[in-house]
Amino acid sequence: MKDIFVLMEHRRGELRDISLEMLCGASQLGGNVVAVLLGSGVDSFAEKAAGYADKVLYVDDPMFENYNSEAYQKALSALIKEHQPGLVLIGNTAQGVDMAPALAVELGAPLVTDIIALEMEGDKPKPTRQFYGGKLNAHMTLKDAGMYILTVREATFQVGEPTKSGEIVKVENPVKEEITYRKFVEYVEPEVGEVDITQSTMLVGVGRGIREDKNLPIVEELAKVLGADLAASRAVVDAGWLPPDRQVGISGKTVKPKLYLAVGISGAFQHVTGMKGSELIVAINKDPDAPIFSIADYGIVDDLFKVVPKLTEKIKELKGA
């Protein structure tokens, strides 16, 4: 089986998770896994990648300090032509989808974007991608080709422990000419409010069950010890107790945190629609018939003013231990 090239993605001094995910995924396919690292003074990334790859091709050049699709495409196509891998994996990220299609056209290689699973039939990949907003999975059959390019959706593969110690091969930058069409200018930070709850991994959602805004601190305390952000039902935002950017629901934000702790939220449909995709839902409500319990994984039927302070204490204890 031919080598598998995996493009390492990094940004602002950080090796992106997708890089190691793809290396781990590629290792399950059989064949030599070659991490391709284009960067400037990023030896630590090379070492990290070596833990998951059979070989690391490392081009160390100031040209690659920041991502530039023109420079990346030229370098990758030269390396691919030289080393003739059978498969090239690129992250289905802003960087990856910016460059992969142009690279595929240049090399005349079949391209499948945004894959969510991958098997091999000999040297030929059998990727899976989604249609109709994730309602259908399509198993793709590709025409015969010498080399295939796939862009991989983030979190498709899990990152395990490093089990390899691939050789790090520093190669000379194959791009000799100047990069003229595209230039890196600057990173522009998106303007966000104080907290973007759609990005939070843990949320404590507050409902009208807290009765008065002066009771908010007990929930804030719980969120603080948990390391979670505060979210709110529409009624709480309408009452002016929390700002509108914290509102979860059909007319607010849709959130999918790892943990959604619903405190004093009855679970009106318009609210539930905005958070039902959360991985784990825990609800505290004194009304056993509150609709929130029908979607909660765990529920506590009791007065939140009794439960929340105790829960906060317990978490403090556990964290202290």
Added chain:
Amino acid sequence: MSAEEISFIEKYDLLGCIQCGRCTGGCPVSMRTHLNVRRFMYDTQNEERLEELSERPEIWDCTTCYTCAARCPKGLEPLEVLIGLRSLQIEEGRIQPTVRDALESIFKDGNPWGSPRAKRLDWVGDLDVKVLEPEAEEVTDVLLFVCCTDAYDPRVMKVAQSLVKVLQAAGVDFGIIGEDESCCGSEVRRLGEEGLFEMCDEENVELLNSFNVNRIVTISPHCYNTLKKEYHGLRHPVLHYTELVAQLLEDGKLTLNKEIGKVVTYHDPCFLGKQNSIYDEPRYIITRIPGVEFREFDRCRERSLCCEGGGGKMWVESESKAERLAEIRVTDAKEMGAEVIAVACPFCLLTLEDATKVRGIEEEMRVADILELLAEAL
């Protein structure tokens, strides 16, 4: 001047406007937002300004309650101009994510709530309801058109369930469409997505015409208005449930035995009252429920205050921080000593019930659909 821009002036008869200002004067949301619909009637006559005007956030504050049109001495419909401006935004793909998700869900699953079609009949539960077959030889009297909100929102499901109980008690021969039922598209049109509304119109008319029924009865006034006035080629007459139930009571087919024993007021839904002049039937029903003491809002019938649930507002928040009209409404109800606000619309039910929570009066003020009260009085 391009053809498209001429049509904007012609489409809304903008040159007929005399700038009297009755539209803005009566507009309920002008109390809490910057929306000045009279200005839009004037400014949109300048085709070069259409794009800029369509970018104004306040065009999304309109609830399409119809007060402006009802008050216009020239018979114009100022709210439609705002819908037209929304369309310009939608065509450009400039659309809030919450609206996008609702429209996409209607396109994919036939409901705006992001729920799968396969769950459309969850509301039926243990009830014995006939699912109609298309092109059946036997005539069924009533096709019950169930609003998406009644079908999917667990709170509002109780309203649809109550209607089933009421119709069964009155011995009405009725059936439902089942999983093939799709959103009427009322909110789609009001959010400005004209293309998707045309699809709702065509597909629903074809589907509804395929059933051998005498009449269609809707639960939501929004479905009612759309089926009755905005669809093309529908061959069955359309009734709102209040029309049917009032008739059943008058004909003595429905007997109410249990006392409710509450002070009840009635909130006129805009799409039933202002837009379809159904004022008396709901009141007739409520006042026949044993033990009800009925009190009118000061602002009732044509002057009823909008709850802000229509016009796509379930998916769009206003930038205004002023109190919601629904909050004013529940406060008014409390001050006049009402214990129950009866409604006849799923959106009114949700917005008013939410407002009782915001005001912290949810334990003393009940918001219920007329059907729920009826089912309890059977």
